[in-house]
Amino acid sequence: MSTEPTFPFGQTVVWQPNPAWIAASNLQAFMARHGIASYPDLLTCATADIAWFWDAVMADLDIQFARPYTAVYDPAPGIELPRWCVDGEMNIVHNLLDKWQTTPTRDQVALRWEGEEGTVRTFTYGQLDAEVCRCANALRGLGLGKGDAVGLYMPMIPELAIAFLAIVKIGGVILPLFSGYGPGAITARLTDADAKAVITADGVFRRGQPVAMKATLDEALTAAPTVQQVLVVRRINAPDTPLTAGRDHWWHDIVAPQPATAATEPTSAEDVLMIIYTSGTTGRPKGAVHTHCGFPVKAAQDMRHSMDVKPGETFWWFTDMGWMMGPWLVFGSLLNGAAMLFYDGAPDYPGPDRLWAICARHGVTHLGITPSLIRALKPHGDAPVQRHDLAALRAVGSTGSPWDPESWLWTFHTVLGGRKPILNYSGGTEISGGILCGNFFTPMKPCSFSGPVVGMDADVVDDVGHPVRGAVGELVIRQPWIGMTRGFWRDRERYRETYWNRIPGLWVHGDFAAIDADGLWYILGRSDDTIKVAGKRLGPAEVEAILNAHPAVKESAAVGVPHPVKDQEVVAFCVLHDAAAAGDELRRALLERVAAELGKPLRPRTILFVSALPKTRNAKVMHRVIRAAYLGEPLGDLSSLENAGTVEAIRQAV
Numbered sequence: 001m002s003t004e005p006t007f008p009f010g011q012t013v014v015w016q017p018n019p020a021w022i023a024a025s026n027l028q029a030f031m032a033r034h035g036i037a038s039y040p041d042l043l044t045c046a047t048a049d050i051a052w053f054w055d056a057v058m059a060d061l062d063i064q065f066a067r068p069y070t071a072v073y074d075p076a077p078g079i080e081l082p083r084w085c086v087d088g089e090m091n092i093v094h095n096l097l098d099k100w101q102t103t104p105t106r107d108q109v110a111l112r113w114e115g116e117e118g119t120v121r122t123f124t125y126g127q128l129d130a131e132v133c134r135c136a137n138a139l140r141g142l143g144l145g146k147g148d149a150v151g152l153y154m155p156m157i158p159e160l161a162i163a164f165l166a167i168v169k170i171g172g173v174i175l176p177l178f179s180g181y182g183p184g185a186i187t188a189r190l191t192d193a194d195a196k197a198v199i200t201a202d203g204v205f206r207r208g209q210p211v212a213m214k215a216t217l218d219e220a221l222t223a224a225p226t227v228q229q230v231l232v233v234r235r236i237n238a239p240d241t242p243l244t245a246g247r248d249h250w251w252h253d254i255v256a257p258q259p260a261t262a263a264t265e266p267t268s269a270e271d272v273l274m275i276i277y278t279s280g281t282t283g284r285p286k287g288a289v290h291t292h293c294g295f296p297v298k299a300a301q302d303m304r305h306s307m308d309v310k311p312g313e314t315f316w317w318f319t320d321m322g323w324m325m326g327p328w329l330v331f332g333s334l335l336n337g338a339a340m341l342f343y344d345g346a347p348d349y350p351g352p353d354r355l356w357a358i359c360a361r362h363g364v365t366h367l368g369i370t371p372s373l374i375r376a377l378k379p380h381g382d383a384p385v386q387r388h389d390l391a392a393l394r395a396v397g398s399t400g401s402p403w404d405p406e407s408w409l410w411t412f413h414t415v416l417g418g419r420k421p422i423l424n425y426s427g428g429t430e431i432s433g434g435i436l437c438g439n440f441f442t443p444m445k446p447c448s449f450s451g452p453v454v455g456m457d458a459d460v461v462d463d464v465g466h467p468v469r470g471a472v473g474e475l476v477i478r479q480p481w482i483g484m485t486r487g488f489w490r491d492r493e494r495y496r497e498t499y500w501n502r503i504p505g506l507w508v509h510g511d512f513a514a515i516d517a518d519g520l521w522y523i524l525g526r527s528d529d530t531i532k533v534a535g536k537r538l539g540p541a542e543v544e545a546i547l548n549a550h551p552a553v554k555e556s557a558a559v560g561v562p563h564p565v566k567d568q569e570v571v572a573f574c575v576l577h578d579a580a581a582a583g584d585e586l587r588r589a590l591l592e593r594v595a596a597e598l599g600k601p602l603r604p605r606t607i608l609f610v611s612a613l614p615k616t617r618n619a620k621v622m623h624r625v626i627r628a629a630y631l632g633e634p635l636g637d638l639s640s641l642e643n644a645g646t647v648e649a650i651r652q653a654v
Contacts, residue, residue, distance in 0.1 A: 116345025178322025298483025317368030432483025
């Protein structure tokens with residue numbers, strides 16, 4: 001491989017694979033088992049016969065079925081919605097917990113937890129199973145069962161993992177909710193999924209201060225009539241936590257007394273397991289539907305093959321359960337017989353070394369972060385990292401947003417000693433994990449990906465689907481994979497429009513990507529208007545709907561603009577019914593309105609007042625043009641604009 005600078009970052013190779021690590025890897029063992037001579041040969045085999053590959057993955061992960069599938073893959077329904085694990089019966093919790101109870105893994109650690117205040121708890125696979133059974137019995141006692149959607153609005157505490165797995169055990173549908181959501185965002189997701197229950201906590205600690213959660217949920221539930229039961233975990237011991245009689249129950253009152261054994265509900269392998277909501281550029285949030293033989297298998301395969309996670313190792317992705325990396329962490333760790341680590345708190349509290357202290361204290365082997373988190377920690381210098389023993393750390397994983405080379409190199413040298421890899425990872429909620437990832441087999445340049453995850457038939461193409469190299473194009477997938485979403489909840493047509501209709505026969509992911517002369521891949525940002533704040537996606541329409549609901553606002557547009565730490569911040573533009581109403585008082589009111597509905601982390605940087613918004617002739621607001629005008633960047637093609645004069649108005653408003 002060339003060490004000369006190549007497109008697009010002008011970087012050189014800085015990390016070379018360790019032959020001993022390759023020889024001992026999970027992927028090398030998989031290749032040997034199937035008589036595959038080299039990693040490039042494996043990539044070819046995996047996409048040449050996807051049915052063979054995913055069947056082999058099932059065996060590699062020891063995914064056990066109550067009734068075996070007759071075919072792992074049936075393409076007959078079409079590329080958008082093929083059938084998987086045809087006729088198979090399996091509740092994935094059997095493979096997450098049940099099957100380990102008669103093996104030595106029962107006595108290994110499954111969950112490590114640390115709270116911001118310093119409390120530490122650990123659960124073996126046996127102990128976790130007992131707690132999950134208690135919770136499952138409690139949920140059944142509340143009348144919940146197969147097919148019922150249960151919201152999880154909780155901090156990253158052990159009870160979250162327990163509740164998550166208990167919902168699976170009873171055959172329910174997991175509905176993860178970001179713990180920072182405001183009432184409006186919670187209501188929208190609970191009502192769309194017809195959730196029957198929510199599990200929450202009285203609050204959470206942030207930077208040493210208790211922050212109430214239950215009151216936020218109560219406000220959301222005023223407009224969520226399907227929710228009949230609420231379980232509340234005592235986390236901050238708030239004395240004034242409101243409880244609604246007949247609906248709300250303390251966790252410790254109804255879970256702790258339950259028996260430590262419970263039956264696992266029989267389910268089809270393709271029964272709905274989880275709905276994860278992700279925002280797009282328009283319309284209401286999209287509920288990505290996932291099944292028992294879909295998301296968990298893909299998550300575990302990514303961990304096992306790309307990241308080389310082994311039984312007994314400790315995996316920590318700094319995440320919230322409302323982001324797909326939360327469920328991914330649970331499913332992937334437990335299917336691989338590894339330990340997952342949860343941390344409930346700020347990564348730099350009470351000091352800038354907290355993240356690294358946790359890694360050292362718990363022997364973390366794989367740490368997952370976002371580049372924005374590194375950009376927040378890097379200004380503290382090298383000392384917070386160097387005062388902790390990170391010898392157990394084998395790799396750092398990264399996702400959520402593109403890297404900058406400076407932050408990547410700081411992580412590589414300061415955290416990993418210039419010897420261990422950064423496993424850059426990119427995919428999405430609808431993917432169940434990664435399209436692209438780093439691995440232990442391929443040399444790395446700053447910000448690069450090794451290439452597609454094994455089994456992902458990815459490519460970079462132009463607008464008509466022709467492959468491009470050495471230039472920016474659209475990231476696409478050419479063939480189905482087992483973790484693909486089974487559509488959007490109650491809106492399959494929207495699913496097709498979002499991913500399949502732009503270029504016929506290709507999944508168009510919405511990322512700009514590039515492949516350099518050495519075959520290394522790069523993600524260069526979103527190709528649509530989705531806003532990413534600290535790795536979390538936000539659709540402009542969600543912000544706009546809140547602004548437009550204010551009586552003074554006629555219409556609005558929200559865009560994402562760069563931020564040195566959070567990747568992006570929201571900037572919104574409002575057209576008022578009465579221009580005379582514009583001023584600081586209204587601006588403050590609108591900013592607080594958005595923060596109250598979506599959560600403080602998603603509060604816009606500012607709101608600017610304009611007389612009109614740039615629109616196409618079919619009345620589509622041109623977010624791309626608005627963003628460029630705000631940033632003073634080239635505006636690109638304006639030929640489709642109906643009212644080009646509005647662009648200058650936006651510039652004047654800045």
